[in-house]
Amino acid sequence: MRIELRGITKRFGSFTANDRIDLVVEPGEIHCLLGENGAGKSTLMNVIFGHLQAEEGEIIIDGAPAKFNNSGEAVRRGIGMVHQHFMLVPVFSVAENVVLGFEPTKSFNRLDRRKATEEIRRVSKEYGLEVDPDAIVEELPVGLQQRVEILKALSQDAELLILDEPTAVLTPQEIDALMAIMRSLAKAGKSILFITHKLKEVRAVGDVITVIRQGQVVGSVPPTTSESELASLMVGRDVNLTVNKEAGTPGKDVLEIRNLVVRDDRGLAVVNGVTLDVRAGEIMALAGVQGNGQTELVEALAGMRRVESGTITLNGRDVTNKKPREMLDEGLGHVPEDRQRNGLVLSMTVADNLVLNTPRRAPFARRGTRNLAAVDENAEKQMKDFDIRATSIRESVSALSGGNQQKVIVARELSRPLEFLVASQPTRGLDVGSIEYVHRQIVNQRNEGLGVLIVSSELDEVFALGDRIAVMHEGRITGIVDPSTSRENVGLLMAGSTMAVA
Amino acid sequence: MTDNLADVLAQSEPDPVTPRRSLWSRFSSKSPVLLAVLALILGFLIGALVIIFSTNTVLDAWRQIFSSWSAPGHALKVTFDNVGAAYRSMFTGSVIDPPQFWHSLTTGKQWDSSLTPLSETFTYATPLVIAGIAVGIAFQTGIFNIGANGQAILGGITGVAAASMLHMPAIVHIPLTMIAGIAGGMIAGAIPGFLKAFTGAHEVIVTLMLNYVIAFFLLFVLLSTALQLPGQSNDISRNMDSSAQLAPLFGTSSGLRVSYGIFIAAAVVIFAQWFLDRSSLGFDFRITGNNPNAARASGINARRVIILVFLISGGLAGLAGIVQAASTTHYIDGNFLIGNAGIGFTAITVALLGRNRPMGIVWGSLLFAALGVGGRSMQAATGIPLDLATIIQSVVVLFVATPVLVKEIFRLRETSTNAVHLATQGWSS
Numbered sequence: 001m002r003i004e005l006r007g008i009t010k011r012f013g014s015f016t017a018n019d020r021i022d023l024v025v026e027p028g029e030i031h032c033l034l035g036e037n038g039a040g041k042s043t044l045m046n047v048i049f050g051h052l053q054a055e056e057g058e059i060i061i062d063g064a065p066a067k068f069n070n071s072g073e074a075v076r077r078g079i080g081m082v083h084q085h086f087m088l089v090p091v092f093s094v095a096e097n098v099v100l101g102f103e104p105t106k107s108f109n110r111l112d113r114r115k116a117t118e119e120i121r122r123v124s125k126e127y128g129l130e131v132d133p134d135a136i137v138e139e140l141p142v143g144l145q146q147r148v149e150i151l152k153a154l155s156q157d158a159e160l161l162i163l164d165e166p167t168a169v170l171t172p173q174e175i176d177a178l179m180a181i182m183r184s185l186a187k188a189g190k191s192i193l194f195i196t197h198k199l200k201e202v203r204a205v206g207d208v209i210t211v212i213r214q215g216q217v218v219g220s221v222p223p224t225t226s227e228s229e230l231a232s233l234m235v236g237r238d239v240n241l242t243v244n245k246e247a248g249t250p251g252k253d254v255l256e257i258r259n260l261v262v263r264d265d266r267g268l269a270v271v272n273g274v275t276l277d278v279r280a281g282e283i284m285a286l287a288g289v290q291g292n293g294q295t296e297l298v299e300a301l302a303g304m305r306r307v308e309s310g311t312i313t314l315n316g317r318d319v320t321n322k323k324p325r326e327m328l329d330e331g332l333g334h335v336p337e338d339r340q341r342n343g344l345v346l347s348m349t350v351a352d353n354l355v356l357n358t359p360r361r362a363p364f365a366r367r368g369t370r371n372l373a374a375v376d377e378n379a380e381k382q383m384k385d386f387d388i389r390a391t392s393i394r395e396s397v398s399a400l401s402g403g404n405q406q407k408v409i410v411a412r413e414l415s416r417p418l419e420f421l422v423a424s425q426p427t428r429g430l431d432v433g434s435i436e437y438v439h440r441q442i443v444n445q446r447n448e449g450l451g452v453l454i455v456s457s458e459l460d461e462v463f464a465l466g467d468r469i470a471v472m473h474e475g476r477i478t479g480i481v482d483p484s485t486s487r488e489n490v491g492l493l494m495a496g497s498t499m500a501v502a
Numbered sequence: 503m504t505d506n507l508a509d510v511l512a513q514s515e516p517d518p519v520t521p522r523r524s525l526w527s528r529f530s531s532k533s534p535v536l537l538a539v540l541a542l543i544l545g546f547l548i549g550a551l552v553i554i555f556s557t558n559t560v561l562d563a564w565r566q567i568f569s570s571w572s573a574p575g576h577a578l579k580v581t582f583d584n585v586g587a588a589y590r591s592m593f594t595g596s597v598i599d600p601p602q603f604w605h606s607l608t609t610g611k612q613w614d615s616s617l618t619p620l621s622e623t624f625t626y627a628t629p630l631v632i633a634g635i636a637v638g639i640a641f642q643t644g645i646f647n648i649g650a651n652g653q654a655i656l657g658g659i660t661g662v663a664a665a666s667m668l669h670m671p672a673i674v675h676i677p678l679t680m681i682a683g684i685a686g687g688m689i690a691g692a693i694p695g696f697l698k699a700f701t702g703a704h705e706v707i708v709t710l711m712l713n714y715v716i717a718f719f720l721l722f723v724l725l726s727t728a729l730q731l732p733g734q735s736n737d738i739s740r741n742m743d744s745s746a747q748l749a750p751l752f753g754t755s756s757g758l759r760v761s762y763g764i765f766i767a768a769a770v771v772i773f774a775q776w777f778l779d780r781s782s783l784g785f786d787f788r789i790t791g792n793n794p795n796a797a798r799a800s801g802i803n804a805r806r807v808i809i810l811v812f813l814i815s816g817g818l819a820g821l822a823g824i825v826q827a828a829s830t831t832h833y834i835d836g837n838f839l840i841g842n843a844g845i846g847f848t849a850i851t852v853a854l855l856g857r858n859r860p861m862g863i864v865w866g867s868l869l870f871a872a873l874g875v876g877g878r879s880m881q882a883a884t885g886i887p888l889d890l891a892t893i894i895q896s897v898v899v900l901f902v903a904t905p906v907l908v909k910e911i912f913r914l915r916e917t918s919t920n921a922v923h924l925a926t927q928g929w930s931s
Contacts, residue, residue: 304798325801334799342799345792356789357800365782372780 001062001078001159001191002027003048008057010043017043019215020057025160030182030192032206032223034199036234036431040215041195042084045162048193049081050074080153081162086145090138094131095120098152123155128184143174150181160191167201168428172289172457179205197234197431199227200460231432243436243464245443250467251280254451255301255420260310262293262300269308271297272475278420283442283452285466285483287459288494293475294455295337298424301453302334303327315419328357331419335409335426337455343409346398350390351379353397354412361416378415386411387437403434410441421445424455439465459487534857540908541901542869545894550585552893553886560584588886595879596623596872614756619875621758626871627864628760629654629826631767633849634867635774636687636818638858642778643811644791645698649709650819651846652716653690655839657820658827659720660686662739662834663729665746665824672745679746680766680824687820688813690716695812699805705812713846721836737836748829761829770818774860777814787811819846851899870895 003025010018017040025031035041046052048059050068059066061077068074071081088097095116104115120133129147137145146166153161163182167175182192182205196202202209203223210220211233218233255278262271270293278284288294299305301312303324311320319330327334336342344353355364355375363374379393388407390400397405406426413421423442427435442465446452456462462469463483470480471493479493554560563577594600596619606616633650640647647653661683665675694708723729724737731738748761777784790797790807798804822845827834839845852870856862877891901908 302799303801323801323803324799325803328801336799341793341795343796345789345796347792348788352785356796359785360782368782369776370780370782370785 001025003079003160003191004060005044005048006058006060008044008047008054008059010040010047010052010054016215018047018054021212021215021217023210023217025191025193027159027191028186028189029207030186030194030205032202032209033193033195033212034197034202034209034230034234035212036197036433039212039234041212042164043215044212045081045164045193045195048074049079049162075156075158078157078159079162080150080156080158080160082146082149082153082164082166084165084168086149088137088145088148090136092137093133094135094137094140094148094151095133097137097148098123098133098155100152102156119155120151123151127154127181127188129154129181141174143170143177146170146174146178147181154185154190158190160193161185162193162195164195165197166194167196167198171291175201199230199234202230203227234432243439243443245465246447248281248283248446248467249449250282251449253277254280254315255453256311256313257301258311258313260297260300260312261308262296262305263308264296270475271300273310274472274475274477276470276477276480278451278453280451281446281449282467283446283454283465285462285469286453286455286472287457287462287466287469287490288472289457292472294472295424297472298334298337298422298453298455301327301422302332302336331417333413333416333418333421333423335406335413335421335423337424337428339406339409344397344405347396349379349394349396350383350388350400350408351375351393353408354379354382354415356412358412358416382408382411382415385415386441401431403430403437406430406434406438410438414441414445418445418450421450421452422455423452425457426454427456427458427461435461459490462490463487534862537905537908538855538865538898538902540912541898544901544908544911545898546589548897549890549894550589552890553585553588554581557584557886584884588880588884588890591880591883592873592876592891595619595883596876614752614758617758619879621760622875623868623872624760624764625830626875627867628763628767628829629822630845630848630852630867630871631864632770632825633819633822633845634852634856634863635770635860636815636822637846637849638853638856638860638863639774639778639787639818640811640815641853641858642791643787643807644794645808645811645815646706647691647694647709647812647815647819648706648850649690649694649712649846650815650822650849651839651844652709652713653687653816653819654823654826654846655716655720656690657683657685657687657823658834658838659723659729660689660820661824662742662827665742665828666740666833667728669743670745675743675745676748676828679742679828680821683820683824684817685820687816687818687823689816690820691812691816692809695809695816698812699808717840720834720838724834724836731833739834742828742832746828747832748825759830763825763829766821766825770821771860771864778860783810819849822846822849851895855899855902869898 005021005023008018008021009016021044023031033041033044043052047054050071050073053069059068066077068077089100092100095113096111098120099116104112104119106112117133120131124130129151131140131144131147131151137148140148150161166178170178179201182194186192186207194202194206203225206223208220209223209225209230211218211230213234221230221233255276257274257276260271260274261269264270272293274293274297276284286294296305300307303322303326307321311318313319314330314332317330319327322330340346345356352375355378359365359370363371364378365371376393382388383390383393386407388400388411389404397408400408410426421442426442427438430438442452442454446467454461454465466483468480469483469485469490471478471490473494473496478496481490481493560581563573563580567574567577598616598619602612603616605611606613633654636653637647637650661679664682665679668675668678670678690712693712694703694705697703697708698705721737724739729739731740748763748766750756750758751760751762751764752758778788786797786802786807789800790802790804794804797807823839826845827838837843848870852863852866855866855869856864873891873895877888880886880890881888
């Protein structure tokens with residue numbers, strides 16, 4: 001399918017989300033749409049998919065103008081969309097999910113499961129998308145759930161597939177698998193619109209990269225364009241992808257982890273004998289493929305998960321199995337992996353979220369009564385100091401962009417006296433400008449002598465931030481190396497090789 | 503899941519800048535007050551339809567509209583007369599009767615009968631406010647306390663026991679009675695609280711079932727213990743000492759029932775405002791209610807919060823129960839807070855209506871009390887059954903609970919989804 005957008009303009013009140021956007025996707029092409037969070041990518045996709053109607057401009061499909069009043073019309077015209085948040089029924093099987101909405105039926109309107117299963121098998125085979133049709137969706141890993149979404153679109157005969165930030169939720173291996181699928185689909189003649197803000201991915205998989213900024217197309221470039229060029233197109237200025245950090249002056253060990261064993265919810269020892277020291281004035285970056293125990297290790301440090309055996313020592317004090325409250329009082333700052341789940345109360349105001357874990361401390365409260373003036377004053381100050389973009393301190397956090405939400409957490413954690421900082425995936429899902437800002441803040445803290453543990457699945461971040469890099473695999477530290485080590489060697493450690501590479 | 507839902511809502515929300523600007527859209531419908539008023543209007547409109555279709559004289563008039571030229575006008579007149587009479591008697595029975603009030607105002611006489619409707623409304627609203635706040639605080643913490651009624655009954659039992667079996671001067675007896683009521687409610691609240699905190703038992707099931715247990719416990723207490731009125735075989739309690747009763751505000755001779763209990767209700771409202779907005783514990787409660795995971799990560803002890811919520815909510819419900827007994831009957835019987843009188847259940851509705859905010863609950867309680875009181879006088883004056891008041895109450899709640907529907911009816915297009923929060927968060931916890 002060849003789809004062409006001409007002068008698409010979409011306004012929300014006085015805000016122009018899409019401003020005269022032109023775009024052409026050729027058959028068999030992987031067209032990447034690159035832009036910061038809030039640049040208008042998702043709005044544009046919703047216009048194409050019929051969720052939203054543009055005020056101006058037209059959509060031309062294979063030479064004929066098309067207009068969709070709802071997504072059903074778009075689907076019938078051969079457009080499929082894989083949403084960032086999957087639209088699947090978790091308790092249904094793969095087959096049931098795929099046929100949902102146009103179920104094959106037997107007499108008396110009964111669902112024809114056999115036919116549904118065959119349909120999955122057919123599409124699976126055609127495009128090399130292996131999924132067990134009888135598996136229950138909620139029991140599948142995220143990568144496979146996404147595959148079900150793609151299958152669903154394909155079985156509805158989609159000729160243009162829109163993938164909205166598909167890699168945000170995937171592990172590196174799953175990303176590789178997805179890219180392979182995208183290539184094979186393109187080879188089969190499908191057109192693909194791939195939305196992302198990750199530079200590496202567009203260069204790896206795209207045929208054409210269109211960059212949008214503040215609702216406007218700022219350029220269409222070939223995938224050979226360098227990352228720094230793409231980044232500056234995205235944010236409109238030159239961005240430092242590598243963090244300019246001064247040489248550190250590491251002091252004595254502040255965090256000492258000894259033979260730590262932690263079990264996950266299923267009872268498996270996913271942290272299985274971790275020993276790690278982090279010094280004051282040092283950033284230790286913990287690399288590793290997601291799901292190798294990093295999450296549980298951080299939860300144990302924050303007091304949110306029981307330690308089975310081993311010890312955690314902070315500045316010489318044993319803090320093993322302290323409660324979350326006690327760890328906060330011990331001076332542990334924690335930027336949680338899933339900020340909306342663990343770090344914020346979305347329905348509350350910016351001001352309240354900035355004191356979420358210190359509501360009882362002076363000056364924010366005295367004898368059980370909150371001092372709202374102090375809370376507000378603190379909020380005004382943090383908004384200025386940490387460049388949090390919100391209309392006011394009374395705005396609810398749910399209205400902020402991901403980057404500004406993360407800044408709220410970072411501001412809250414860094415503005416109290418800390419002895420150690422743990423930050424898990426501190427820049428996941430953030431735009432380049434915000435990433436730069438968060439990195440800068442972390443480096444500043446380290447310069448002032450704070451010990452920092454960064455957990456990240458992005459190798460770029462690990463290399464950019466780490467003074468030392470620890471690699472975790474299957475619950476163990478497979479090596480601690482210098483950031484000058486090659487990516488290949490770190491990759492080997494991530495894959496479980498324990499050979500001495502340092 | 504909630505993220506997904508929000509997405510779906512955002513996408514299905516009609517385009518916010520369609521040129522179709524209605525008069526209503528000029529109102530900022532961010533205000534939940536407007537929504538409640540609109541729901542009330544719809545309630546009365548639907549109530550009017552019920553009156554029309556259930557009153558034979560009105561229906562007959564409409565059947566004969568083709569019989570003569572004047573018949574359609576006559577039918578309209580009969581309709582307005584009947585609906586008007588019903589709503590007029592509802593108003594005069596629960597708020598004021600303007601001619602009577604004017605008479606008192608100009609002559610200074612018969613104030614008692616002029617103020618009786620308001621007095622009755624406030625009498626019914628007083629325990630309802632307290633119970634509504636009990637439920638509202640729990641809701642704000644994400645806890646569904648469906649057991650406020652049982653907690654109120656137990657509070658009534660313990661309160662009446664302290665009021666009738668202990669004897670002392672009023673200055674100590676009234677506070678002691680109230681504290682006994684609070685303690686009774688706390689005991690009833692502690693059971694689901696501890697069960698949820700330590701075993702994860704779902705509070706909806708536990709509190710709902712405990713209502714039955716406590717209702718039968720009431721019968722047991724009234725029939726088989728020393729609380730039963732001596733010399734009686736009926737399910738009726740001893741009378742509260744006059745030193746433990748909440749006296750009528752304007753003296754016994756006035757005939758106005760509204761009692762000093764309204765000061766207790768006012769104190770509860772002030773406490774709840776402070777607690778939710780200004781206290782550290784209330785902040786913990788709200789964090790827990792809005793995001794239990796973030797609460798845990800912020801060092802809030804979930805078990806402690808759950809138990810404290812149930813103690814506070816149960817204690818307030820118990821207070822509502824004893825205030826009800828101490829300001830009206832001064833004894834309890836087997837029908838205490840049973841059936842239509844179950845203020846603990848009405849409290850859930852009132853909390854929903856008031857969006858769990860103390861002042862909202864006050865307005866909701868006054869509205870429900872007025873509809874109930876006015877409904878009785880309407881029944882007496884026009885013969886239209888009291889159930890009409892219940893229908894209006896139900897319709898109002900229905901529309902308050904479905905803001906999207908109200909916005910659609912009144913074409914409130916220019917609203918953001920943010921304006922509409924669901925008052926409760928669903929049954930998962």
